Amino acid sequence: MSQHFKETPRNAITESGIARVIPCKELDISDPIKWLSLGFQDMKRAPGISLFYGIMFALIPWAITALVAMTGWHLVIMPAIVCFMLLGPFLAAGLYDVSWEMEKQHKPSLRHSLRAMKRNAVHEWGFAVLLIVLMIFWLRVASLIHALYPPSYDETYQSFIPFLAVGTFVGMIFTVILLFISAFTQPILMERKVDLATAVLTSVNAVWENKLPMFIWAGIIFSCVVLGFLTAFIGFIFLMPLLGYASWHAYIDAITTKKPRNYV
Template sequence: MSHSFKETPHNAITDSGIARVIPCKELDLGDPLKWLALGWRDIMRAPLLTAFYGVIFTAIPWLITYMVALTGWHLVILPSIVCFMLIGPFLAAGLYDVSWELEKGHSPSLWHSIKAIKRNAVNEWGLGILLLVLMIFWLRVASIIHALYPPYLEENLENLLPFLALGTVVGAGFTMLVFFISVFTQPILMERRVNLATAVLTSMNAVWVNKTPMMVWALIIASAVGIGFVTGFAAFIILMPLIGYATWHGYIDTIELKRERHYE
């Protein structure tokens, strides 16, 4: 199967005052489902590597939950999130490398995927720190919203509803911001070795130009996360690698390429 060329939108930002922005293509509404199909094909072609990364992505939230339950010390959540936000981009890079190697007709290996984290390490660390800052900011805002709840009110749905609604709206805003910033940033950094500003602005531009298809992709990711939590994180063994592989194919399908590339 090949990634066919799509028309480059005339309103794609090709330059900015901060950094170069790589143009994107116009996506169809069903493209995210095609990425999932290609991602599933990668799972079938690299089951052992998929299991390796899937177990890691499953173990991290399980370990955080276990430590909180064991110690009763909820402050452990913050340092755990800090670690995950910093190493998350590097774990994702390993999955992207697997898809990239399959795309090139190579046999992916664990060592090759691990070495992928060194391709653009400085800017990948920068992405991790950027996501970390946003996460800490969100935690502080959430604490403020929680502090606004009057202690004298009974904790029932009627009293909690305004604060739950406010928290949901603010949380959705932060989630959308992170999605804009990061959806294709890591694959861009890994393959093109551009700076962080170029990768972030390119990702944001791609989402803005393709609002509806990218919202479908965001809902797919949110659904995968929701299923993972409902299953006690067990579903992450498959779902996280699937999303990782599909993201690579989404990047290839969305960001303008210098030459046509085929996925055999």
């Protein structure tokens, strides 16, 4: 399927004079469904590789939960989550490589996808560290909200509404920030030899120019993550590869290239 620009490439950040980034294209509100459909096609074309990465994404949170249950040491959650956030972008890079190989009419392989993780390793590690810093800051703000919340002996649901409202509002702010800086950063770093700042600013610009489609996409991702937790992480075996492949197609649709892309 040939990818065509829907309008002249746009770059809000460049126009504002902040920085020079890779321009984006205009997305349609129906595009997230198309990305899922294309991602599902990729899964069917590479079932073995998809299963491998799906199991990896399911085993990590399961191992964290099992470790806490066995030791009763809840402090292990923080370093475990940090390790997951360090490994997550590299696992996602492997999925992007599978879709990229299909786009180039190559037969994807597990070995090639694993090698893709070190294609732009320095900046990918930097991106992982950026996610960790954001996560730690998020947790510190949540702790501050909890500490400043006045103690009450009235433990009814109504008494917790203000606390829950503030926490939800702050959580939404951090979630939106995460969407802006991470939507397209990883595939940009994997395919293009650019620095982390360029990748992040390009992602921010693309989300800003396509707010409605990207927030629909964020809602789909959130729903899949919730479903994965509700199924005791078993759902991640299918959902994470699907989201990984779909994210690559989102990147193809959103970020411009010098030559038109073709994908079958």
